[in-house]
Amino acid sequence: MSRKEQIDQVATSLFKSRGFAATTMRDLAQELGIEAGSLYSHIKSKEDILQRVCFRMADEFMAAFDEVKNQDVPASEKLRLAIASHVRVLTKNPPAAGVFLNEWRHLSEPSLSKFNDLRHQYEESLREIVRQGIASGEFQVKDEKFVVLTLLSSLNWLHMWYKPEGKMSPDEIAEYLSNLLLNGLKNF
Numbered sequence: 001m002s003r004k005e006q007i008d009q010v011a012t013s014l015f016k017s018r019g020f021a022a023t024t025m026r027d028l029a030q031e032l033g034i035e036a037g038s039l040y041s042h043i044k045s046k047e048d049i050l051q052r053v054c055f056r057m058a059d060e061f062m063a064a065f066d067e068v069k070n071q072d073v074p075a076s077e078k079l080r081l082a083i084a085s086h087v088r089v090l091t092k093n094p095p096a097a098g099v100f101l102n103e104w105r106h107l108s109e110p111s112l113s114k115f116n117d118l119r120h121q122y123e124e125s126l127r128e129i130v131r132q133g134i135a136s137g138e139f140q141v142k143d144e145k146f147v148v149l150t151l152l153s154s155l156n157w158l159h160m161w162y163k164p165e166g167k168m169s170p171d172e173i174a175e176y177l178s179n180l181l182l183n184g185l186k187n188f
Contacts, residue, residue, distance in 0.1 A: 004042050006032065011049045016098040020050055020106045050103060051111050057100035058118045060089045069125055075133030076182060082126060083155065083181065084174035090158045091170040097159040123148055151181055 001009070010031045014023040025046060029036040043049060064085035071078060090097045104115055126148045133139035141147050155177065168176070 007039065007042055008049055008052060011046070012053050012093075012095045012099055015050065015053070015103050016095040020046070020099070020103040047106070047108060047111075050099070050106060053096050053099045054104050054107065054115055055111075055118075057089070057093075057096055058115065058122075060092070061086070061122055062118065064089050065122060065125060069129070074138060075129050075136055076138045079126075079129050079133065080178045080182060082129060083151070083178045084171070086155050087158065087174035087177065088170050090155065091162050091164070091173070094159045094162055094164075101156050101159060123152070126151065154181060 007028070011023070011028050014027055014031065018027070023046070025039055026036045028046070029039055032039075065082060068078060068081040068085050071081065073081070104112075104119075107115055127144045130139060130141070130144035130147050134141060134144065139147075158173070162170075162173070
């Protein structure tokens, strides 16, 4: 692992546990066992790290979703696949997922606007699946925005409780959450 990758990894962990604003360059240097001034030979700023983490995660979400959205399957199956891809991205690196979901607000312009555009695109793609399901009669809902926000709210807390050594694998979590979110409590 390069020094820059080590810095990103340690910073991601600190940003998740302490928050971006509460993490100092001195904290980061101390965790890495180096002088604070020497950090700047590897990075431009603390926000530079935040940008890399947020946009790397956004790219992973978009790439995973791109594999799903063009599949020729019913909307309910497409939404199930989208949920599974979302879970896989979140569980691949929970600290980075936590930073992506909670610390993006600290991005400055123009990065903040670009990040918000990516979030909107992702949410809109999920809404399109729900609209397809409404049109085909698979989903009996009136407001796709409410459905998508509820879905994402449920999924995006995963980084807070998921443990790689826990009793459920990411695939089992994806299956359980898909069933719960697509079928409600009627089958439980």
